[in-house]
Amino acid sequence: MTISVPATSANLGPGFDSLGLAVDLRNEVEFHPSKFFSVSIKGEGENNPRLKGNNLFVSIFNDHYNRLTQKKQNFKFTFYNQIPMSRGLGSSSAVIVSAIASAHEAAGIRVSKRRILNHALFYESHPDNITPAVMGGFNAATVEKNKVFSQRKHLPTYLKAIVTIPNKPINTLKARTLLPKSYSKENAIYNLSHTALTVGAFFNEDWEMLKLAAQDRFHQKARMKVLPELFSVQKLAYESGALMSTLSGSGSTFFSMAYDEDSAMIANKLKQKFPDFIVKTLDFDNNGLVIER
Numbered sequence: 309m310t311i312s313v314p315a316t317s318a319n320l321g322p323g324f325d326s327l328g329l330a331v332d333l334r335n336e337v338e339f340h341p342s343k344f345f346s347v348s349i350k351g352e353g354e355n356n357p358r359l360k361g362n363n364l365f366v367s368i369f370n371d372h373y374n375r376l377t378q379k380k381q382n383f384k385f386t387f388y389n390q391i392p393m394s395r396g397l398g399s400s401s402a403v404i405v406s407a408i409a410s411a412h413e414a415a416g417i418r419v420s421k422r423r424i425l426n427h428a429l430f431y432e433s434h435p436d437n438i439t440p441a442v443m444g445g446f447n448a449a450t451v452e453k454n455k456v457f458s459q460r461k462h463l464p465t466y467l468k469a470i471v472t473i474p475n476k477p478i479n480t481l482k483a484r485t486l487l488p489k490s491y492s493k494e495n496a497i498y499n500l501s502h503t504a505l506t507v508g509a510f511f512n513e514d515w516e517m518l519k520l521a522a523q524d525r526f527h528q529k530a531r532m533k534v535l536p537e538l539f540s541v542q543k544l545a546y547e548s549g550a551l552m553s554t555l556s557g558s559g560s561t562f563f564s565m566a567y568d569e570d571s572a573m574i575a576n577k578l579k580q581k582f583p584d585f586i587v588k589t590l591d592f593d594n595n596g597l598v599i600e601r
């Protein structure tokens with residue numbers, strides 16, 4: 309049994325806690341019942357001893373497995389992690405979604421993606437990462453009465469994501485404390501109208517509109533000040549032909565989108581100017597959570 313979940317880039321500029329999309333960089337987990345509990349990690353986090361014990365995946369898996377079966381059973385888990393942690397690429401959402409899906413599979417209970425998404429809300433209250441993690445593609449989402457309501461758009465193969473991943477992690481909970489407690493009416497209207505335009509641009513495939521639409525006054529500036537090189541990453545990405553370039557989630561990664569034919573040149577310029585950062589060119593993911601039985 310293998311379960312995999314893609315990385316996600318949330319906010320997409322103005323759509324704070326509302327917009328997100330999935331990219332083709334996956335965390336995968338294999339598991340089977342075993343006499344003893346064990347965790348083996350390959351890839352991201354393999355040298356982190358904290359993840360070998362009762363990590364976020366294991367505690368969510370146990371919560372659900374115990375609730376569903378009323379049984380105690382040990383499992384052997386093997387993780388193949390590609391999503392860097394605390395870099396704004398939805399590593400926590402991927403873990404939450406894969407743990408909930410794995411527990412249901414282990415208990416022999418088939419459950420819809422929508423159900424898994426609603427369970428995920430318990431662990432991450434904003435839906436902008438968990439929704440594309442489950443559904444794939446571009447998603448606009450909100451929460452009403454503990455349920456996610458979302459609209460999804462398939463992303464074309466002629467677009468690529470270029471992610472610039474700094475060597476410094478940013479913890480989401482900490483990054484949320486950097487934000488103002490309230491916003492002026494003018495800035496609220498600014499973000500509302502730009503979010504609406506961003507959603508329209510994705511649904512109408514009006515990619516040239518995104519550079520203007522994806523501007524934000526809610527969170528990016530305050531967070532980018534923590535790592536000021538990010539202002540130069542954004543400037544260079546736009547000068548090199550990116551269609552949009554936004555802080556990914558709460559950072560530290562910067563997400564840029566470009567036409568396939570421009571993506572190698574943009575990535576090369578970013579690599580040259582920021583040799584300490586990892587620059588990856590990725591396809592978009594339209595599958596979300598994948599369960600291979």
Ligand SMILES: Nc1ncnc2c1ncn2[C@@H]1O[C@H](COP(=O)(O)OP(=O)(O)OP(=O)(O)O)[C@@H](O)[C@H]1O
Nearest residue numbers: 363364393394395396397398399400479480557558
């Ligand atoms: N592969 C993993 N295995 C176990 N726990 C993980 C894994 N990946 C992430 N986590 C947990 O999630 C935390 C990171 O969550 P955080 O929300 O800060 O970052 P992120 O999800 O990568 O970023 P963002 O939400 O901005 O996209 C880690 O400190 C760890 O507790």
Ligand SMILES: N[C@@H](CCO)C(=O)O
Nearest residue numbers: 318324325480557558
């Ligand atoms: N919308 C979230 C995404 C990161 O999890 C934030 O910006 O804090």
